[in-house]
Amino acid sequence: MIRFDKVTKRFPDGTEALKDVTLDLPARQLTAIIGPSGCGKTTLMKMVNKLENPTAGAIYIDDEPITGMDEVKLRRSIGYVIQRIGLFPHMTIADNVSLVPKLLNWPADKTDDRSKELLQLVGLDPAVFMDRYPLELSGGQQQRVGVVRALAGDPNIVLMDEPFSALDPISREQLQDELRHLQQEIHKTIIFVTHDMDEALKIADTIVVMKDGQVEQIGTPQQLIDEPANEFVRNFIGTERINQKRSFGDRRLKEFAFLFDTDWAGEAEEVEAKLSVSDAHQLLEQSGKPRLAIIDEGTLVGFAGERELLRAALHVEKEATV
Known part of the structure; x- marks a missing residue:
């Protein structure tokens, strides 16, 4: 479990991105963090692997404070998928996927087996794709490889920062479906930042709705539909969407x-x-x-x-x- 205890983040220009946030994110579930631009959702997520540090408060992973943890070791133990994918264009898919296992000093055969297994799980035939380069793949295929790379070191936690938002609607829907299927196989603790309520309702076990650096509601998709906590949550979900899903x-x-x-x-x-x-x-x-x-x-x-x-x-x- 990931726990935020009275976390505040204040940037040098005076912007308060997070305001006294206390929050428990369940283990082995996919939690979507959603809210309007500037609400603090990406800042909250980046604190888990210390890409951002709190001004006040503490963050715990399995009851251990991350403050004293070595940043490099922590980041190698956490998968990270971003919107821009970030594959190295001069490296083959096999080399891209094996980056973290090599840093963790995995044996070559274990790394190779893990890479092939994960590529198969996201619908990419290893025999076809392992020796290709990123520019030889479509955007959707590259994003699948980005997910595989994040999982290659077998992390317990995976952070996903609007990973599908730059894709076309068909590729995006396919990847949402594949992520749900993949999660049923691997049961990781996934934190998924999105601005798309339909995406959150579709893929998440738990949804955190944020506004102005604070948590407005946390619950299952059905709980948000049935019992929005306040007018902001109701409006953000949308009355029409609520009525359609209830029926x-x-x-x-x-x-x-x-x-x-x-x-x-x-x-x-x-x-x-x-x-x-x-x-x-x-x-x-x-x-x-x-x-x-x-x-x-x-x-x-x-x-x-x-x-x-x-x-x-x-x-x-x-x-x-x-």
């Missing part, structure tokens, strides 16, 4: 099988795939179980919890705006 709609579950989790191993309430998304959400709440097991003519097609049903609602909204 979920009458489309059938079977239409959204491609959005559902297939690896769930916990408790689940069985439902028929012909059930509407809206009815399924109501049944999920009544069941008290974390997931629905969706059955189509006797065959399991996937598992859906609040996030997956919310993603189905987001998909319907996106269709309506095309």
